[in-house]
Amino acid sequence: MGTACLLLMLAVLSGIFSETSLCLNWDPVPRKTILFNNLKDIKSFSKIGVFNYTTLTLDEENKKLYVGAREAIFALNMTDVSQNSKLIVWEAPPEKKAECIQKGKNNQSECFNYIRFLQRYNETHMYTCGTYAFQPKCSYISLENFTLEDLVLEDGKGKCPYDPAKGHTGLIVDKELYSATFNNFLGTEPVILRNLGQHRVMKTEYLPSWLNEPDFVASTFVEGNWGDDKIYFFFSERAVELDCDNEQVVARVAQVCKGDVGGARTLQKKWTSFLKARLLCSIPHQHVHFNKVQAVFALGNGQETIFFGIFQARWGDVDVSAVCRYNLADITKVFNGPFKEFRESAQKWGRYTGQIPTPRPGSCITKWHQENGFNSSLQLPDITLNFAKKHPLMDDQVSEQPLLVKKNVNFTQIAVDRVDTVSQGSYEVLFIGTAEGWLYKAVIVKSEVHIIEELQLFETIQPVESLKISHTEKVLYIGSRSGVIQLLLADCSKYSSFQDCTLARDPYCAWDREGRMCVQVDRHFSTLSLEQDILQNPRRVGEKFHQSLVPSSDKLKPKNVTVVAGSSLVLPCQIVSNLAQTQWLFNDHSLQLKNGLHFDRQLCSLVIEDVGPSEAGHYSCFSEEAGVKFMAERYQVSVVASVPVFMEARTQELNLGLVWVLVITLGAVCLLLLGAVLYLRRRLKEQLGKGAEMKPLESTLVYPISLPKEPRNFVPSKMADPEDKFWDPVNYYYSDGSLKIVPGHALCPNGSAASPTSNGIPGQPLPTGALHSPSRLSIGNIRGSGSNGYIRLNLGTEERGEFNEELRKSIKQRNVLPDANPEESSV
Template identity: 60%
Template sequence: MNRREIRRCPFKDPPPSPSVTPKGGNRGNWDQGERRRQRSQSVFGWRDFEISGSHTDITSCAKEPSLSERSIWNHTATYRPSLYRAHCDRPPLYRDRYGAAVRTVRLTGGRAASHLLAAGFWILLAVRVQVEAAEMGSSQTSKGTGRALNIGAMSPRWLFVLAVLLQAQTWGWSLTPRKTVRFHGVSEVHQSWNRGVSQVMTLTLDESRGALYVGAREVIFSLDLSNIGKELRPPIFWEAPADKKEECAQKGKNNQTECFNYIRFLQEYNRTHLITCGTYAFQPKCAYIDLSDFTLDTNNLEEGKGKCPYDPAKGHTGLVIDGTLYSATMNNFLGTEPVILRTVGQHNFMKTEYLASWLNEPNFVASAHISESIGSETGDDDKIYFFFTERALEYDCYTEQVVSRVARVCKGDQGGARTLQRKWTSFLKARLLCSVPELQLNFNHLQSVFTLQADQWRSTQFFASFQARWGDSSVSAVCQYSIQDIQKVFDGPYKEYREQSQKWGRYSDAVPSPRPGSCITNWHRNNGWYNSLELPDNTLNFAKKHPLMDDSATPSRGRPLLVRKETNFTTLAVHRTLGLDGELYDVLFIGTENGWLNKAVSFGSSVHIIEELQVFDRAYPVHSLAVSTNKFLLFVGSLSGLVQIPLADCSKYRSCADCILARDPYCAWSLNRSRCVRADELQRTVLLQDIQDSDTSMCEAQYMKASKKFVILS
């Protein structure tokens, strides 16, 4: 990108010598006024901006900011003095493509947006000053009568607008990626695969075997995890028979797009077999794949009802836990019977009630198994969480809407003896809230959920992507939730429907004992209830009528991690990595509806979008993502095929400053080799990295000894 330097400085020359003090004036008063003028310029005109593409290039020849100026910038524009010092009164940090020294620092992404928001804040303040001045009357204004801005006396409307601007600077509102890489740039480092296959539906990693299993329309592949262009085994062609396809078409389905066997479920069943389920021309079937020779016995198919959707377009999620299949899908041809089911394995068959208060037109998105029994002082049970959207019943007819939900069941649930026979006694659900309250913007359409498991289950985090409409614009967001916050919601009050008022509200009467919807714990066993079959009817009846919790599961930070306008997020994956500073960073890979991939890093209360990549040459939605930590690769699936790209392409950062400003936890600048390399570089070298502050002053040799932000690897 061609850049032009901006050499116009907002800071003026020092005040003139005493010999040019205004006639009849007081030198002290003049100095005080001049300093006030310079401070005013530093606030209202401290930078010249040049917007070019997705970057904001800034050059300054200003002096070191004063303490008062720095405090103002820190408050209004999240300005970092370390970045200022990196290019004020210092030698050039890097050279341009022609080798010429350029004193330019790229201030991009969230930081550029933050400065623009700060400018908006001060503009609104200035407008408000003019409004108040006009209210005072022109006579006072002509006499030079000053009036201090009384923020406390401002109207609530003004305070609300200013508060939104200030708060928006501290979180990821409409962040802009620092770099935009189009397809021709991405294709230099990625590998693609399609084999003429359409509708890639599932991706399953097998790190131990170095394999990637791909389920598509009527075919299953076993690909080399290091090179997806290489097939480890011949593909399995699992087609629906011609008579099944004809029957499907006779029932009114499209024989060009729907009457096929779409592979919707593909997971490891045990160390020797995979379990897979397909729509099978609207007559779902399941089968097992022998991993020793990668074959599927079509003569021993199992009924797939309740394990796989009939319709390939319907939402579905499933898990295999200790040989038992947990699935959430539609249980009939018409797609009108939603069910969360437990089949296959040693546990009893279990499912949800066919009640609208349990599931009402849901679209299932994701599921997760959390081993909460490990280290539990109360003898708690493992739980399976399900994420979905549904049409809410708790709102009146004027505000009826689709909302996102999180539900959970206990792994050891055996149903009730009389009430809720072979039905979940532990089913509870709550609203999954992701919103910007001050903008009255609710993200109700859940798109995907990624479960980030840690060494301790209490540290488990859920990352969810959402879509919403805001006026005429499409807006997407990512929210983060902790398992402990979700637990508190399920331990909280219930919501109930009140017949007399015909409204929903918080249940305020006495709750039966033992608590409805809870798992069997040591307390239950000590009181004579050793499994759910022994629970009393009053507890089970209450659980049947009160599956919804009154409280909502809210994001960990009270608001989204990041928000992007004019973008539709479709799926996401998260990888936690260790930075050179010893801190853990969450790297988010977010797929979009038009075939792009956003890569962002989360640290503290901030999020930085490192780059956006056009991974497909056409606008195919990204349907699936999988991260291989062993191979340092990301796999991206869409309707058109599969793409393999490295988690980071550090070589594209050509200078030390560019490498540091990228704030990519996977990359660091090598002083020995004078290039940007992977941060896990094993050769002895000095690596520079600063994720949180992106302080490029460490690139200067004379400051290396004083810097604490470099690591020597041996």
């Protein structure tokens, strides 16, 4: 039987995309895509070391947003969540965490206190519950000073899940807690429980026909008439009634009555009003069902309540999500319809065809019951209670077709707002979070959904865990693993033109004819000047567009473009909508795409490769959306054989500032270089001048030495001029005691001065007969001198002797090389 059902399902799925595409818009494209870096007016809150900001509770009266996270509870400012936060740290004790680890749970992800329930209890306190390292606990929070009354910890069994990954839902009605969760550590005892308050504790039976491995997602209270107040629970569970496959998961809606106190003998402390039905989100005439409900949002009050559910399915390798809308009247009709029963003889489920007891099983105690003597469920007869125990499942299904179906996306959370428009009534706006961290904003138009935009909420991929709408602040709050985000419900400033504002079909926004801008409807002083068309009549939008509400297309100034032949040309045409189609005209004729000419959707540009003279001319880009066509860009393209010498005037104007910056910079560099050259030139002249003055001394090896005031063994030449005072101290020394050096005054054997052409280069032999001057000096004499001065030493070839050798040793000891600068060498 299971194989036959599988083949049937595959056959159905094979025809989905071909047959249903005519009546259902599969995978609609969001009109706008806004990436994370382009989000405006976004505010966020997070605290280092805290994760899983998943439980959100609004307190519109006190302007507070309460957030339950992992081992922390926050009170945030609703106006700006990033400011003035308060913190309660509620950690599981180390011994509880140790026990959790010993029981085999993960110390990195499970053995913490995850806050799973946080709601207002009364005017002064809130009630909160946490997993408490797989030992759930509950307590009260004082709103006056925002502190946890940790001395009043209550057992959280049945109020909060043990496992932070398990589904859970709950709400407080008149100081009574209604919760749906698992009642034990192993997660094998599902329960819908009522605790706290004046009534006795109530819960469901532990029978598979009541709850069978459920995954709870939502609950809501609906006020009725004459005591017919009910709490509705939404969950998925493993079906027991399907003949095809009893392992299949289906979506459910269940009810219990607020005034239910159980039976007297049968169903003691158990719900006598518990009923459940299958919640079907399916495609008409195709028997294709979205079986797993992920989240439910209730819109409206009382009998006018509408439920919006998001569903997930997987068809082959494709993840598919859908949105279905259910009316409370349809749910009530199913609960008032036939029951389903398990037939022992046939071992299968079918419709109950026998007589239904009176009072009707599953009913609340209403005015009719009171008039007939049943003032409480304790007074219901056993026949009614036994039937209710064995027949919790209804035979009919609450069935609706999807409003929206999206492929390759997993919807996680949904919130809905009802918005009044200018003159076309009210519309329901959906905010849908995804597992990849995106938010879809959509509007229901008739029986379809138009996705206004998609927003990337996070820089890194993470699921949207919770959504809350503040009607007083006109703000959407998003809870995630990393923090809380605050977004405006309306951002009309992103629509910069009439056609963009009108074609967006955003109920929050309208075009102001007087101010010539897109404005938020509910914050505008008058709606008389506003233009809005959610139904999107193309003819009407086109007429309004051509009535000069915006500058007409023929006034759009063309952009001049010059391109070199043989290169590639890219002409951008930025389309503000993903739904718009582009059309290009070349010289007022439709542009034919060919090899080397194509439209790049990623660049939003027309690309022409290997441009030639035939591509020169006038290009126009048109955008067409919903039957409205208008010009987006105009270009005048010129093709030249080579790079032009003179740039276009417009280009010169754009680059004039850059040119002046370059000219000034180069001028400053040139001045610096010129100054450096002049300085070096002056220094070089000074050095060359010194070199010219020293040329007469280049033939002399000069060392700084000490000499006596008068040379020893000095014998004046007979041929010397009597007036010559060469060896006179006055002529021989300067006033500071330095020896005067007179080139060419060395004495020859004949008493005459040495020839100026004598070889005086160090290390070269002198002419024969050349003598030292002064005669026969020794190193010892030099060292013994008490004065400092300079003397020219001409080393001959014959009389170098001991002095020459001693002098070389002294030079070597002083690390003075023979080719060193004579003026800087010393002995």
